[in-house]
Amino acid sequence: GETPAHIGGSTLFGDNVEDEWFIVYLIREITREFPGLAARIDDNDGEFLLIEAADFLPKWLNPENSNNRVFFYKGELHIIPLSETDEQECDLSVASPTVSQGLKLLSTRSEECLAAEPIRAAVYKRISGYPEKIQASFHRAHCYLPAGIVAVLRQRPSLVAAAVQAFYLRDPADLRACRCFRTFPPEQRVMTTVTFTKCLYAQLMQQKFVADRRSGYTLPLPSHPQYKAYELGMKLAHGFEILCSKCSEVSPDSKTNVPHGPLWERFLNSLKEKNYFKGQLEGSAKYLELLHMAEDYFQQSVAKPESSAEVSPGDEILTLLRTTTIDLEELERDAACLPPEDDDSWLDITPDDLDQLLKEARNESLPSSNEEEQKYDLEAVAESMKAFVSKVSTHEGAEMPWSSDESHVTFDVDSFTEALDRILGADSEELDSDDLDEEQEFDFSDEDDEDLDAENQGQEQKVSPNELIGSLKSYMNEMDRELAHTNVGKSFTTQRKEASSVKATTSQRAGPDSGAEDPELTPVDVDMNLVANLLESYSAQSGLAGPTSNILQSMGVYLPENADHIASNEASTQ
Numbered sequence: 001g002e003t004p005a006h007i008g009g010s011t012l013f014g015d016n017v018e019d020e021w022f023i024v025y026l027i028r029e030i031t032r033e034f035p036g037l038a039a040r041i042d043d044n045d046g047e048f049l050l051i052e053a054a055d056f057l058p059k060w061l062n063p064e065n066s067n068n069r070v071f072f073y074k075g076e077l078h079i080i081p082l083s084e085t086d087e088q089e090c091d092l093s094v095a096s097p098t099v100s101q102g103l104k105l106l107s108t109r110s111e112e113c114l115a116a117e118p119i120r121a122a123v124y125k126r127i128s129g130y131p132e133k134i135q136a137s138f139h140r141a142h143c144y145l146p147a148g149i150v151a152v153l154r155q156r157p158s159l160v161a162a163a164v165q166a167f168y169l170r171d172p173a174d175l176r177a178c179r180c181f182r183t184f185p186p187e188q189r190v191m192t193t194v195t196f197t198k199c200l201y202a203q204l205m206q207q208k209f210v211a212d213r214r215s216g217y218t219l220p221l222p223s224h225p226q227y228k229a230y231e232l233g234m235k236l237a238h239g240f241e242i243l244c245s246k247c248s249e250v251s252p253d254s255k256t257n258v259p260h261g262p263l264w265e266r267f268l269n270s271l272k273e274k275n276y277f278k279g280q281l282e283g284s285a286k287y288l289e290l291l292h293m294a295e296d297y298f299q300q301s302v303a304k305p306e307s308s309a310e311v312s313p314g315d316e317i318l319t320l321l322r323t324t325t326i327d328l329e330e331l332e333r334d335a336a337c338l339p340p341e342d343d344d345s346w347l348d349i350t351p352d353d354l355d356q357l358l359k360e361a362r363n364e365s366l367p368s369s370n371e372e373e374q375k376y377d378l379e380a381v382a383e384s385m386k387a388f389v390s391k392v393s394t395h396e397g398a399e400m401p402w403s404s405d406e407s408h409v410t411f412d413v414d415s416f417t418e419a420l421d422r423i424l425g426a427d428s429e430e431l432d433s434d435d436l437d438e439e440q441e442f443d444f445s446d447e448d449d450e451d452l453d454a455e456n457q458g459q460e461q462k463v464s465p466n467e468l469i470g471s472l473k474s475y476m477n478e479m480d481r482e483l484a485h486t487n488v489g490k491s492f493t494t495q496r497k498e499a500s501s502v503k504a505t506t507s508q509r510a511g512p513d514s515g516a517e518d519p520e521l522t523p524v525d526v527d528m529n530l531v532a533n534l535l536e537s538y539s540a541q542s543g544l545a546g547p548t549s550n551i552l553q554s555m556g557v558y559l560p561e562n563a564d565h566i567a568s569n570e571a572s573t574q
Contacts, residue, residue, distance in 0.1 A: 003099050014165060016199035018137060024049070025127040032075030038106055039072045049077070053115075053122035067096035071113075073106050077120045078113040080105050139201040141341045143194045144226070144233035146184040149240050150192045151326045152317055157195060162313035163239030164200045168207065170242060177245030178238050179214045183321070186216040186237070188328060191229060191335040194236070202347060204235050211238070243314040267298055382527040384557045385534065493528045 013019040020043060027039045042048065047066045050057060060082055061069075069080040080102045082094060097105070106113055145153075153160060166174070196204070211217040217234045220227055271277070271294055280287040349357075483489040537548040 004103065014199075015203070016197060018199070019197075020048075021126050022130065022134070024123075025130040028072050028075055028077075028127065031072045035074045037073075038103055040068070040070055041072075042070075049123050052126060053119040056116065056118035056122060058116075065094055065096050068099050068102045069096060071102065071106055073110060073113075077115040077123055078106060078110065079115045079119070080113055137197050139196050139198050139342050139344065140193055140339075141196065141201060141232060141344070142191055142226070142229040142338060143236055144189050144191050144230045145194075146186065146237055147188045147190055147326050147328050147331055148184050148321055149237060150190060150331055151324050152240075152320045153192075153194060155320050155324060156316065159240075159313055159317060160194060160196060160236070161200060162243060163236055164196070164203055165239070166242040166313075167209075167235055167239035168203045170238070174242045174245070175212070175238075178241050179212045181215055181217075181237070181241055183244040183318075184237050184241055189233065190328070190331045191226075191338060192331070193338050193341065194232075198346070201344070204232055205344070205347065207235070209235055209238075240317060243312075244317055245314075247312065247314040247318055264298060268294070382530050384552060385530060492524045493532065494524055 011019070011023060013023075024041060027041055031037050031039050045051060046063060047070050049070050050061065050066055061079070071078045071080070080097055211219075211234055217237065219230050219234065224230070276294070277287055277290055280290065480489075534548050534552075537546065540546075541549060
């Protein structure tokens with residue numbers, strides 16, 4: 001179609017996400033080495049490079065228009081921007097460009113397409129440390145394996161990945177093939193060193209597995225010095241046997257391994273169009289003879305085995321077994337002088353190690369130093385929460401303010417009261433923010449009240465704004481007096497009120513009701529209640545993730561650990 005000539009491929013990285021980022025490193029280095037090349041990469045999540053830098057992306061970039069926009073070019077990350085027309089119109093629903101359009105912009109306006117520094121830094125951070133980090137991802141371990149597997153791994157060490165995956169994702173049908181090992185019987189086993197990635201090694205080690213008694217694979221006692229090598233070898237042998245059991249049983253010289261796939265179908269249709277079979281009836285002896293000749297030519301000239309992606313690991317293993325000479329004595333001599341295996345203590349993470357890892361990750365995301373972190377202010381907590389609540393949310397979620405320090409919460413009283421004047425027609429001096437809240441709450445209660453009739457509603461429409469506000473205040477005062485002596489009212493922290501002796505005397509003479517209730521109507525300290533509830537929620541998280549820490553950290557506010565809670569735990573432990 002419109003896609004220009006290119007080289008492409010796909011890789012199944014499984015559970016090892018680091019393999020995916022290693023491929024990103026390779027792609028970047030290829031474009032650096034060959035400046036004329038441009039490359040793009042995605043996975044089953046889509047544009048995962050943009051996901052990694054999600055905190056720094058421009059507002060217009062979203063999953064709907066991000067396809068064919070992200071490229072590596074001359075060793076740098078580039079993002080194809082919006083056209084000038086779309087940018088002026090703020091059209092965020094614009095379609096993604098085609099590959100040809102993206103490459104044209106990349107070659108003519110590469111400087112404008114260069115991704116912003118924070119975006120590039122976020123992506124490059126994930127691939128930092130290569131190529132040195134390649135060796136750090138390996139783990140070498142001793143395994144007690146059948147001689148055939150040892151010979152195969154010497155020819156193709158990468159087949160260990162397919163074998164581990166076959167064992168790791170086994171099902172009951174796969175295990176039926178392992179009741180009687182036909183390809184790798186346990187009689188001829190030798191000790192060898194196998195190189196895994198740390199992910200593959202962990203997948204083998206962390207799975208508990210007991211072999212079928214009929215298989216012949218038995219393990220020594222756990223106290224045996226080489227118990228781990230026996231167990232690893234047994235699991236790996238099951239993986240290789242499962243791979244081979246999925247191959248069709250054909251003799252080496254058999255020609256029943258018929259080519260298949262889209263390339264073969266196009267090749268066969270081309271032969272038919274050119275009258276290659278000369279009108280022979282399909283299935284006849286002459287037709288089959290011509291067909292076998294075409295298959296041989298296709299396998300030797302069109303689809304070479306070494307470049308075919310359709311060769312299964314099991315077929316490759318069986319081919320290597322047929323073409324490799326197994327010298328058991330040589331393998332046993334090599335087993336006598338194996339190098340020491342790697343330490344696998346990295347598999348065990350203590351709670352202290354986990355806390356240290358979390359602390360390091362947290363420090364990397366902190367916008368300020370540790371000294372500034374300790375000087376946190378409770379007012380910043382309250383202001384940050386107000387900033388979060390004041391943000392307008394949509395169906396896509398709430399906008400997170402970066403930090404209370406970066407964007408202070410402001411409130412324009414004049415514009416607010418003018419808006420109220422337009423709505424209610426009242427003077428700004430007679431209103432405050434609490435009146436608006438009271439009016440809204442009263443309106444909601446009116447809408448939900450099923451007992452109001454049309455006559456009452458008609459009368460309310462004729463009430464003047466001043467009378468309406470006075471009525472609202474009286475309603476709210478009555479509700480406050482009712483709640484003041486309940487657990488709900490006592491649960492809030494109120495502002496400190498300095499009452500004079502004259503006012504106190506007046507309140508005592510005002511009557512039994514007002515004298516008992518007026519002191520309770522002190523205004524609620526909103527900030528103090530907000531901070532107290534946030535701290536209580538944060539303490540209840542017990543160091544785990546929760547709504548309080550997630551919201552505050554997204555705005556750059558990091559609460560310290562509860563020192564009182566830690567001290568009480570230490571005291572109880574002692």
